[in-house]
Amino acid sequence: MLKKAAWLVLNVFLFVHAFLSFEKATKYYYTRQILGSALAWARASARCLNFNSMLILLPVCRNLLSFLRGTCSLYRSTLRKQLDHNLSFHKLVGYMICLHTAIHIIAHLFNLERYSRSRQATDGSLASILSNLPHQENDSWLNPIQSSNTTVVYVTFTSIAGLTGVIITMALVLMVTSAMEFIRRSYFEVFWYTHHIFIIYFIGLGIHGLGGIVRGQTEESMAENHPHMCAEFFEKWDDPASHCKPPQFEGLPAESWKWILAPGILYIFERILRFYRSQQKVVITKVVMHPSKVLELQMHKHGFSMEVGQYIFVNCPSISYLEWHPFTLTSAPEEDFFSIHIRAVGDWTENLIRTFEQQYSSVPRIQVDGPFGTVSEDVFQYEVAVLVGAGIGVTPFASILKSIWYKFQHADHNLETQKAGHAALNFDKANDILTGLKQKTFFGRPMWDNEFSTIATAHPKSAVGVFLCGPQTLAKSLSKCCHQYSSLDPRKVQFYFNKENF
Amino acid sequence: MGQIEWAMWANEQALASGLILITGGIVATAGQFTQWYLGAYSIAAGVLICMLEYPRGKRSKGSTMERCGQKYLTKVVKLFGPLTRNYYIRAFLHLGLAVPAGFLLATILGTACLAIASGIYLLAAIRGEQWSPIEPKPKERPQIGGTIKQPPSNPPPRPPAEARKKPSEEEAAGVSPGGPKENPMPVTDEVV
Numbered sequence: 001m002l003k004k005a006a007w008l009v010l011n012v013f014l015f016v017h018a019f020l021s022f023e024k025a026t027k028y029y030y031t032r033q034i035l036g037s038a039l040a041w042a043r044a045s046a047r048c049l050n051f052n053s054m055l056i057l058l059p060v061c062r063n064l065l066s067f068l069r070g071t072c073s074l075y076r077s078t079l080r081k082q083l084d085h086n087l088s089f090h091k092l093v094g095y096m097i098c099l100h101t102a103i104h105i106i107a108h109l110f111n112l113e114r115y116s117r118s119r120q121a122t123d124g125s126l127a128s129i130l131s132n133l134p135h136q137e138n139d140s141w142l143n144p145i146q147s148s149n150t151t152v153v154y155v156t157f158t159s160i161a162g163l164t165g166v167i168i169t170m171a172l173v174l175m176v177t178s179a180m181e182f183i184r185r186s187y188f189e190v191f192w193y194t195h196h197i198f199i200i201y202f203i204g205l206g207i208h209g210l211g212g213i214v215r216g217q218t219e220e221s222m223a224e225n226h227p228h229m230c231a232e233f234f235e236k237w238d239d240p241a242s243h244c245k246p247p248q249f250e251g252l253p254a255e256s257w258k259w260i261l262a263p264g265i266l267y268i269f270e271r272i273l274r275f276y277r278s279q280q281k282v283v284i285t286k287v288v289m290h291p292s293k294v295l296e297l298q299m300h301k302h303g304f305s306m307e308v309g310q311y312i313f314v315n316c317p318s319i320s321y322l323e324w325h326p327f328t329l330t331s332a333p334e335e336d337f338f339s340i341h342i343r344a345v346g347d348w349t350e351n352l353i354r355t356f357e358q359q360y361s362s363v364p365r366i367q368v369d370g371p372f373g374t375v376s377e378d379v380f381q382y383e384v385a386v387l388v389g390a391g392i393g394v395t396p397f398a399s400i401l402k403s404i405w406y407k408f409q410h411a412d413h414n415l416e417t418q419k420a421g422h423a424a425l426n427f428d429k430a431n432d433i434l435t436g437l438k439q440k441t442f443f444g445r446p447m448w449d450n451e452f453s454t455i456a457t458a459h460p461k462s463a464v465g466v467f468l469c470g471p472q473t474l475a476k477s478l479s480k481c482c483h484q485y486s487s488l489d490p491r492k493v494q495f496y497f498n499k500e501n502f
Numbered sequence: 503m504g505q506i507e508w509a510m511w512a513n514e515q516a517l518a519s520g521l522i523l524i525t526g527g528i529v530a531t532a533g534q535f536t537q538w539y540l541g542a543y544s545i546a547a548g549v550l551i552c553m554l555e556y557p558r559g560k561r562s563k564g565s566t567m568e569r570c571g572q573k574y575l576t577k578v579v580k581l582f583g584p585l586t587r588n589y590y591i592r593a594f595l596h597l598g599l600a601v602p603a604g605f606l607l608a609t610i611l612g613t614a615c616l617a618i619a620s621g622i623y624l625l626a627a628i629r630g631e632q633w634s635p636i637e638p639k640p641k642e643r644p645q646i647g648g649t650i651k652q653p654p655s656n657p658p659p660r661p662p663a664e665a666r667k668k669p670s671e672e673e674a675a676g677v678s679p680g681g682p683k684e685n686p687m688p689v690t691d692e693v694v
Contacts (some may be wrong), residue, residue: 055529106529109608152536152607166611173522173615179515182567187506347505368643 004092005057011096014051019044030142030247034118034127035111040076042107043102043214050105050259052100053205056093057263059086061270062372063277098176101169108165112145112152119145126234133246140221140248144213160211163313171197192323202264205256212251221248278315278367285337287356287363295353298331298339301368306333308379308403309396311342312370319351319364327396328469329371332402336412338371341395380404382465382496386455388478390470397469448477452485456493466471467498507561509589512622516596517555517689519619523548523603523612540606548612549600554579554586559633568636576635587634589627590642596620 022028023040031039067087080154121128131143145155156162177183188213217227225237230244237246286298306329306391313324316334325348331339343351344350355364379400387397453459455464523544530541559568559575579586586592603609647685 042552092591103527105611109526109529109535110533110609114531116536153605153610156607157609166614168613173518173611174515178511179517180514183511186510186561186564190511267546335624350505353631464542 004089007089007093011051014047015044018047025216026222026227029213029231029374030126030130030217033231034130034143034346035114038107038110039214042104042111045103045107048100049097049104049205050256051493052093052097053202053256054259054263055095056090057267058262059090059093061266062086063273064266064270064368066372067432093289094176094179098172105165105169112155115143115145116152120148124235126231126303129234129237130247133249140218140250142215142247142249144211144215147321160333161208161213164204164208168201168208171201172206175201182339186346189348191325202260205260206254208252209252209256212253214252215249216252218248219251221245249250272429274369275495278369280368282366284363284366289353289357290341293344293353294327295342296330297342297356297366298337299368300337304337304338304368304371306331306371308400310371310399312338312368312372314340315367315369316348316352316355316364316409317347317367318355324349324369325349328399330395330398332399332406334403334406341398343391361407373458379465379467380407382466383462384455386451386464388468388470388474390474393469395469397467449484452481452486452495456485456487456495460493461491462493464493464495465498466495504662505563507563507626507631508560508629509559509626509633512589512619512626513555513558515615515622516551516592516619519596519600519615520548520551520555522615523551523609526603526606526609530606535606535608537606540602541608544603544606544609544623547603551599551616554592557635560636562631566636572636573638579633580635587632589623589631589633592633593623593627596623600674623660650691681693 016100017042021040021235022043023037028039037289045338083267096390097451117133118125118127118131121131131145135141135146145152156166174197175195178191184191200436224245225247227247230247231236233242233244275435278370280303284297284301285300286294286296289297290296311326311328313326315324327340327342329338331337339484342352344348344353355361379387387400389395389397466478466482468475479497482497485493486495487493527541527544527546527548529535529536531545535541537623553575556569557572557579558566558569584591597615597620600620604613638668
C-alpha cells in the first residue's frame with residue numbers, strides 16, 4: 001500500500017512539474033503561441049510515460065527480486081510482501097501507461113492540427129510568422145510541418161516521432177487486449193507470445209524522441225530576442241534597424257533512453273539468469289496420474305530450496321521450446337522432493353499430460369525456473385487459519401497443510417497455528433484430487449455464515465487468518481464474512497482476509 | 503495452438519478498437535479539426551462496433567465469463583442471426599468500417615487496431631468458429647437446507663444415553679456409516 005501511494009505521488013509530482021515547466025518557461029513562449037497548452041499536456045504525459053516505462057520491467061525480474069528478498073532479511077516481512085505483489089503492481093503501472101498514452105496522443109493531435117493551421121495561415125499573425133521561419137538555415141525552424149500542401153497524416157508517417165508513436169501504441173494495445181484476465185486464463189499462449197512485443201515498444205520508445213520535434217528557443221536567441229520584449233514587435237523582426245532579431249530554435253533531445261536503459265539491461269540480465277537456472281538438470285523422481293486428469297510430478301533439482309505456497313515456471317522443450325507456464329508447488333519444504341499438480345486446461349497442459357501418460361516412451365525432459373514467492377508464509381503467524389481452495393486452487397494449501405503436519409512432527413516452535421481447517425471445494429469431480437477418496441472431503445457448498453459464526457464462537461479471542469485461492473466471487477463472500485464476524489472489540493475474535501494472487 | 507478460440511481475442515481487440523475510434527472521433531469533432539466529419543463518422547462506427555462486440559460469445563470449451571450486463575445486448579445481437587453469428591461477415595464488416603476512419607489522423611489508430619481485429623476474426627472464421635449467445639440459466643430456487651443430503655441419522659425420540667450410539671464425525675467421511683436408518687415416520691423434504 002505504501003509503495004503504491006509513493007508511486008502515485010511521484011506520478012503526480014512528475015506530471016505537474018513537467019506541465020508547469022513547459023507552460024511557463026520563456027524558452028517555450030513562442031512555441032506556445034502556436035500550440036497553446038497542448039504542448040504542456042503532451043510533455044507532462046511524456047514524462048510520466050518515461051517514468052512508468054522504466055518501472056514496468058522491474059516487477060517482472062523475478063529472479064533478481066528473489067535475490068533481493070534473500071539478502072534483505074532485515075526487513076523480512078514488509079519488504080517481502082511488497083516485492084511479492086509484483087504482478088499487481090506491474091498491471092497497475094501498465095494501466096497508467098495506457099492512461100498517459102491516451103493523454104499524450106490527444107495532446108499531440110491538437111499540436112499537429114495547430115501546427116498545420118498556422119502553416120497554412122496567411123493572416124500575418126505571430127503564429128504564422130513563426131511557422132514560416134525557414135527550414136534551411138541553421139536548422140532554426142519552429143514548425144515541423146514544412147509545406148502548406150501536406151496533410152497531418154503524411155507528416156505523422158514520415159517523421160520518426162510519428163511513425164514510432166503509431167507503432168508502439170499499436171504494440172501497447174495488442175499487449176493489453178491479449179493480457180485481459182479472460183484471455184490470459186483461457187489461452188495462456190496468446191498472452192505469452194503477444195506480450196513479448198514489449199520489445200518493439202521499448203525500442204520504439206527509445207527512438208521516438210530522436211527527431212527533436214519539440215522545439216524551444218535557444219539561449220543565444222533569447223539574448224537577441226527576448227519574448228517578453230520582442231513578441232509584440234514581431235512584424236519588425238526582419239527590419240535590420242530593429243533590436244529584435246528573428247528567434248532561433250533547437251529541438252529537445254531524446255530523453256526516453258535515459259529512463260529505460262538501466263531497467264532494460266537489468267531485464268536482459270534477468271532473462272540470461274532464467275536461462276542459466278533453467279539449464280540445471282531436473283530429475284523426475286515420480287509421476288502420478290490422479291483421477292479427473294490431474295498429473296502430479298515429483299522432482300529433484302540440485303540446489304533447489306522452497307517455501308510454502310511458492311510457485312515455479314515449467315518448460316517442456318519437447319512440447320514447446322519457448323513457453324514457460326507457472327504452477328504452484330504442492331510439496332512441503334520439509335520433503336526431499338518438490339512436486340506440482342497439473343490440471344488439463346489448455347493446449348500445453350493437455351500435451352504434457354498426454355506425453356506422460358505414454359508409459360512406454362521415455363520421460364520427457366523438464367526445465368524449471370524458480371521458486372518464486374507469495375504471501376503464504378503468513379499462515380503460520382495466525383493461531384487459527386482457515387484455508388479455502390476452489391478446484392485446482394487447493395494446491396498452495398496442500399503445501400501449507402503438509403508443512404504444518406511436518407512442523408507439528410518436529411515440534412517447530414515458530415508455528416503459531418494451533419488449528420487449521422481446510423475447505424476443499426470440489427464441485428464437479430467425482431473424486432477428491434488430493435486425498436484420492438471417492439467421497440469428497442466436504443459435502444456440498446459450505447454455508448459461510450455458519451462456518452464463520454462457529455469459528456468465532458469456538459475461538460472468541462483469536463486472530464483468525466482466512467486464506468483463499470479461488471475465484472473472485474468467492475473472494476467477495478469471504479471478505480464480507482470476515483468483516484461481518486470480526487468483533488468490534490479488538491481484543492476479541494478478528495478475521496483477516498488474505499487473497500492469494502496467482 | 504489447437505484449442506485457442508481466436509474469436510475471443512478478436513472480440514477484445516475489436517472492443518478496444520471501438521473505444522479508440524470513439525475517443526479519436528470525439529477529439530476531432532470537439533476540436534473542429536480539418537475533416538472533422540470523419541470524426542463524427544468514427545463516433546458512430548465506434549458505437550456500433552462496441553454494441554456488437556460487447557456481448558461475449560460462448561466458448562465452445564469451458565465456461566464463459568459474461569461481461570457485466572451483457573444479456574440485453576445479447577438479445578439484440580441474436581436477432582440478426584447469421585449476420586452476427588458468422589465471423590467472415592464480422593471480419594469484412596470491421597474492415598469496411600475501418601477504412602473511412604483511416605483518412606483522419608485522430609482516428610487512424612482505431613483503423614489500425616480494427617484492421618488487426620478483423621484479421622483475427624478472419625482467422626477464427628477459417629477455423630470454423632462462430633458466435634453463440636450465452637443464454638441465461640434457469641433460475642434455481644434457493645433451497646433452504648438443500649446441501650443437507652441426508653436426514654439426521656439419529657432423530658428423536660432417542661433411546662436413553664447408555665443405549666445411544668455416538669454420531670460419527672462428518673469430516674472424515676461424508677457418509678454416515680451404516681447407511682440411512684429406518685425412520686419411525688416418513689420424512690419428506692419441505693421446500694419453504
